Amino acid sequence: MLKLGVIGTGWITKQFVAAARATNAFELTAVYSRHEESAQSFIDQTAPATAYTKMDDFLGSDVDVVYIASPNSLHASQALAALDADKHVIVEKPLVATAMEFEKLDEALRKKPQLYLFEAARHVYEHNFQVVNDFTHRQQIDGATLTYMKYSSKYDAFLAGKLPNVFNPEFAGGALMDLGIYLVYDAVAWFGVPDNAVYLPHFLKSGVDGDGVARLDYGDFSVTLITGKTTNSSLPSEIYSGRQTLTMDNAAELETIKLDDQVLSTEKLANPMEAEAAYFAKAITGQDRNAFDKAWQLAKEVHQVMSILRTSANLDF
């Protein structure tokens, strides 16, 4: 049983802890928050564990794995601190806010090859992600339009003059970082690293992108990514192969995969984070270096593309 410590006490941490416990491979032992009440309230709502308000104490506890779901701008430094304390790490996406941060994590991992660090890119570990992956690696690809746009629960507060973390450039917020990264994972996993990439964002007054379109150039074809946190889209996503079109709900929630009118696969997940939690547990427990390398290589390529997209749009954190 892996002892799990968590940083951040929001809804996503609750969902991850539930998924982790459902795998029967993790037990929650430590909860970090700057606020004692937040940590205690989290524990009351999930499982018995020790509350910590000092990072050193938290990282000094006997946890095996640290899960990080703090604001984006803190992910890398907290992950480095956890590695430094000899913990395996699972970081909510986006793992990093800059290319330099990725380099530092890569270097830290090279120095401690017994430790694993995973980015919690949830959908990558789902069955239907693999169904699409099998298709794209078997068929000729002529392009794709991948969409993930959702009106953020925090956007009303932003419009009312507040500055929630997800719309704050100081916390590396914005649509690309929060939802667009799902699409970049899709594109890199399914089609590979593009030859070129451009991001055309619409900037909010705070300086982050409220929505945007990325275009990835693969030589023989191009891929369009549409993301946003200020409007609601129910556009499906499409992958083109000659006259045929593969369709999925959107590019992050892959409940139904269709090829033209034919359903290839449907999957309804009770907790969409269970597949990733199971993968991370299996890799860590079984010391499966190959499973780690595969995930790390994909994360590396994804963040190379993310960095190019941000640079093309002068969206630097």
Place this chain on the structure above:
Amino acid sequence: MLKLGVIGTGWITKQFVAAARATNAFELTAVYSRHEESAQSFIDQTAPATAYTKMDDFLGSDVDVVYIASPNSLHASQALAALDADKHVIVEKPLVATAMEFEKLDEALRKKPQLYLFEAARHVYEHNFQVVNDFTHRQQIDGATLTYMKYSSKYDAFLAGKLPNVFNPEFAGGALMDLGIYLVYDAVAWFGVPDNAVYLPHFLKSGVDGDGVARLDYGDFSVTLITGKTTNSSLPSEIYSGRQTLTMDNAAELETIKLDDQVLSTEKLANPMEAEAAYFAKAITGQDRNAFDKAWQLAKEVHQVMSILRTSANLDF
């Protein structure tokens, strides 16, 4: 009854002639083609008329209105010749291939204010186009994603090494000119002239764009246009207003307009060109200068945006 002469004998001319005759305002009297057999075959399949293979003879006949559906690169010069011969003109979209061509037509029309020239932007005259227009002029707009992508019936020939007009840069072919222009009409009519516009095309070996994405910047929001002639998309189009989303089939075929789950309007057209034919006939017959000016002003703004999009992509004809 307006005497109609047509240039071009393809399927679109047949459909326009059928629509024009259905309005009971036009009669077909003259058909121009470089090839006698094409003109005669067209007449055999539609209505009695005189076949012409010499442009001077065709324009010297007693037609009141000339409809032009030749390759894109010939539209402007043929329209100029028709105006010069004192004919009203209806030109299949795109009206022009360059900004300079538009200027020349504008000047020719200023010199002959009794003549009307319409671009056959079919969907603009449909009832559901107005339904969307009413929405966008009444509601706050927060963006839109407009799509029109269809695998061209000529693309197999292109892949087999031939060079059909629609994929030939010499004839001003490509996705933006052929299908993208519908989306530019949508955006300019519904949202106005953007502050800025960029087109990111995927180029085919012939030098035209097989597909592409345009991003129009309106200051407070951005609009994404997705077009292509090499793949099949069934993506609906969306207009965002706060948490609400207006949906249409795609951005050129507006059969059903929905606001979230509520159907605002459905319309199934037997011949989708009838609305435009009726509008053109009424304007010409009634000498309705206002109806002409409105259509011409919209065409002018559309082609300003088209020119900016082409320039941004180095797609110059």
